[in-house]
Every structure is written in C-alpha cells, then in structure tokens.
Amino acid sequence: MIDSKLSYVVSKLQVISNVLSTKRYRKIAIISGLGLGVIYYFLTMAMLPTHFDVAIELAPSYIATSIGLTVVISSLGGINFAMVAFRMKRMKMMNS
Numbered sequence: 001m002i003d004s005k006l007s008y009v010v011s012k013l014q015v016i017s018n019v020l021s022t023k024r025y026r027k028i029a030i031i032s033g034l035g036l037g038v039i040y041y042f043l044t045m046a047m048l049p050t051h052f053d054v055a056i057e058l059a060p061s062y063i064a065t066s067i068g069l070t071v072v073i074s075s076l077g078g079i080n081f082a083m084v085a086f087r088m089k090r091m092k093m094m095n096s
Contacts, residue, residue, distance in 0.1 A: 016079065025082040033078025041070045 019025050044066045 016083065019083060019086045020079065022086075025086055028085050029078040029082035031078075032081040033074045036077040037070050037074030040073055041067070044070065 020029060
C-alpha cells in the first residue's frame with residue numbers, strides 16, 4: 001500500500017518535472033511566481049506596522065517567517081499556474 005502511494009507521488013513529481021523542463025511552462029511558472037511573490041510580500045508587509053505595536057520582540061521572527069512563506073507560496077503558485085496552462089493546452093489539443 002505504501003509502495004503504491006510512493007509510486008503515485010513519484011509519477012506526479014516526474015510529470016511536474018517534465019512540464020517545467022519545457023521552456024514555455026518554465027517561463028509561465030517563473031513570471032507568475034514572481035508576480036504572486038511581489039503581491040503577497042506587499043500585502044503581508046502592509047500589516048507590519050500594526051503588528052509592531054502589539055509585540056515588538058516578535059518582529060524579527062515575523063519578518064523571517066513572512067519572507068519564507070512568500071517564497072514558498074509564490075513558488076508553488078507559479079508551478080500551479082504552469083500546470084494549469086499545460087492542462088488547458090492538452091485539453092485543447094484533445095478536443096481538436
């Protein structure tokens with residue numbers, strides 16, 4: 001049972017790797033990831049002054065966590081956009 005789940009995860013990671021090795025989808029992932037990262041960063045940092053009033057001693061960990069989450073979320077979002085674009089193109093090819 002565990003082997004089947006592991007092989008499923010490995011196959012999904014191979015599909016993602018194959019899609020992102022294509023230049024077009026790599027560009028989509030990078031551009032959308034950067035866009036999401038910038039938007040997410042400014043949205044979270046806009047709330048920073050209100051958090052300083054509450055707990056000034058937690059500010060360094062808040063900033064580090066915010067930047068770390070921004071990188072992770074924007075990377076996953078960019079990969080998701082690339083996979084959606086790949087799926088849409090594939091559906092379009094199948095329908096025509």
